[in-house]
Amino acid sequence: MNAPRSLQLRLALALGLAVTVLWLAAASFTAEKLRHEMDGLFDAALEDAAQRILPLAVHSTREHRRDEEFREDKRPERRGGPARAERIARLHKDDRFFTWVVRDRKGETVLRSANAEKEAFPPFTGEGFRQTATHRLYYDAAGRDGLTIAVAEPLSHRTSMAREMLLSLGLPLLIVIPLSLAAIFFAVRTSLRPVRRLRADLSQRGARNLAALSDQGLPSELEPIVQGMNQLLDRLRAAFEAERSFAANAAHELRTPVAGAIAQAQRLRAETKDASAAERAKEIETTLKRLNLLSEKLMQLARAEGARLRTDTPADMRPILKLIVDDFARIGAAPRLHLEMPDEPVLSDLERDAFGILCRNLIENALKHGRTGEAVDITLSPTGVLTVANACPPVADEDLARLTTRFARATDKKDGSGLGLAIVRTIAERGGGELAFASPIPGRDEGFEVRFTLPRSDAGSE
């Protein structure tokens, strides 16, 4: 059997079992000890009885012999005396549990107690205790008369005494053990309260929460664990920060030289009068731009995977969407972009940069794969649902499923990085938003639509 997984249950079971076993062991030991003592006492009583009865028996036998002699003298007045055994038996009325026989040198019974059964008494072999299957016996001998006595006590008497003793020892345990188990369970439960609090603290925090755990009021056993965890969280935070700043720095380090090369290629194209040189400059420029696009996407992906994607304070997402749309408008996409936003702020605690990257990729995607010249509808609803829709032939279901895989392209157009929707998916997954694709657009017979539900600050903060 496997040990239970709950520490509380495990402790309670182990303690309960240990206490029960100890109680039972203690009770058994006491019972055994008491039984031993009682055996001694009973033996003493047995011996005592023999030693009291034997002189009387000897005396009685002598009297009897004298009586016999007297009877030979024909003294009628002495004949009316009571029977010997009866007399002695009366003396020992209280020895209810004892029976005895007195035998002469030849082994003939001379006297016996009223209820003595002959079979219970093996022949005399020496002084001291004997034990048969049913009785405990004590044998004694009275010197010159050659009389022996055997006093017997039925074993059942002792057994029933022992049983009674065991019962009076055991009965309280029937109550004490369940009570101690309950007490143990309660104590364990109370002692483990800090553990439960820690568990609740851990399970309630979202993936984005890397704040240190409180070590207030923790038992000393848990303190090092929480401290260790806090150190781990610190390192994790530092690693995230490092990754983030690496991504930002790498972007910067790459962008500037690429920007210089592109600008020089453009100058070359503007300044040269040689048509073929201008053509080559154009080719260099195109290649550099592709290189730049790819490095930018890789950087965005690194950011989406490495950075914290949720903030502590929710912000209005509208200005960010506006900025991105304006960017596209400036490079000539203005006539195709139809932006709709509510008048009230749309709050979310999704990281601004992450939302920016997401919007940029969705719009870029829609412009690239949408039918040339046709509108791209960008809508942000007051409830925080961003939809970006473009006109295009319906996308097959299996292609829809494949779209967010890295380096997957819906068409064989060469100018896509194949990373845009993978970046969007990473942000949606790690940032906690909902992402859905639809093609054709619901209510139409063609087109492609992406719906992104922003993580709500109220729902996401707990």
Added chain:
Amino acid sequence: MRVLLIEDDTVLGAAVRDQIKADGHSVDWVARLDDARDTLSAGVFDLILLDLMLPDGRGVPFLKNLRTSGAVTPVIILTALDQISDRIDGLNAGADDYIVKPFDLDELSARIGSVARRYSGNPNPIVTIGPLDIDLAARSIHRDGKAVALTAREWALFEAFVQRPGQLLSKAQLEERLYSFDDTVDSNAIEVHVSRLRKKLGRDIIETERGLGYRLGHP
């Protein structure tokens, strides 16, 4: 226009400088914020192009200081920092525009023109003066429906007048707008350009206030 370019990358800086010069503006190019401060204190600039990560500091605090000290010169940030938060920081610090590297030089020219027009008070690039239809964004002029070709310097000079209609501009002011510290300027360069503009656009297009300077006329 006279432009101060603050950029530490020599390859990119050179290309940007050449582009702005080709547009007819004058450019002073520095690679450090210290030099930028010195240069700003020595002359009047119509526009600053500011990189954000420079060897001796960050551009955003520099821009904030500039704005705190009361400077109203338009500033366009040219940077590799492409995050929305960086951009919001830059714009909040007082930048007029924010261009992420890499960028098209033509786009840069267009943005410089757009920022300059906004500062002149008329963001509309289409201006009509008498028989002249001027598109400042497209850098085209039609006189009575016929296209007139201007050189870059002529454009820059004419733009200076169009952006300050009715305002008197001294020869020294015009020289400063057209030439950087490093340019050698012929003593009669402005007169030569003005006379060429009059020949192409009409005698009355620029009026001369003897001994004071020039202003846009009413052809």
